[in-house]
Amino acid sequence: MRKPLVFILIVILVFCLTISAQEQEEEGEEIFAQRRQSMVLNQLKSRDIVDSKVLQAMLTVPRHKFVDEHIRESAYNDYPLAIGEGQTISQPYIVALMTQLLELKGNEKVLEVGTGSGYQAAVLAEIVKEVYTVEIYESLSKKSEKLLTDLGYRNIKFKVGDGYYGWEEYAPYDAIIVTCAPDHVPPPLLQQIKEDGGRIVIPVGGIWMVQTLMKIEKAGGQIKSKGIIGVRFVPMIGHNR
Secondary structure, three states, X not given: OHHHHHHHHHHHHHHHHHHHHHHHHHHHHHHHHHHHHHHHHHHHHOOOOOOHHHHHHHHHOOHHHHOOHHHXXXXXOOOXXXXXXXXXXXXXXXXXXXXXXXXXXXXXXXXXXXXXXXXXXXXXXXXXXXXXXXXOOHHHHHHHHHHHHHOOOOOEEEEEOOHHHOOHHHOOEOEEEEOOEOOOOOHHHHHOEOOOOEEEEEEEXXXXXXXXXXXXXXXXXXXXXXXXXXXXXXXXXXXXX
């Protein structure tokens, strides 16, 4: 008689522990949701981020899931965080600013150079129809692909490769966003945006140089470029190096 009783007690204990863990996880997610709201209000809306689609995407994507567990408490702070391989996840404001500069309407095909943690790809995927993302580090690409798939994103395609050359197979793109800094604008990227209305947002400048966030637009075969703000990104490697 004692064995069945012990078994029942063990089952009850396991059930209680499971419920407790679920409650703790739900409570943690609620705290992160509040931090996301604070991030949007205090870091984005209070500055110059006004695009409602960008603000909603930043409010939706769980940024804390894109960093290692030991630094999740800092996920919504206004600075970049390390993600491995010497790379970083950009601060929330820069992610929002670069996305806003693309002037996305919702039906675009966008190329991202530098998948990194996958966070920028997720923000884009909340807004546009198709996202193509290239990452030179296979470990980062595979990790972000698994995470984004687990989070339910089905409109993102991944490639391991040198982002300097873009992803010609699916060109032309409505827009290209580059999350690492080359010392010049890669000609293949200019070739892969649409001839009329294509645009690129890219930080430009060598590792020892002042970097400038540039917005480049193509209209009627003509290229126009504009410097936005000074920035500091990890350097583009591969061909650019």
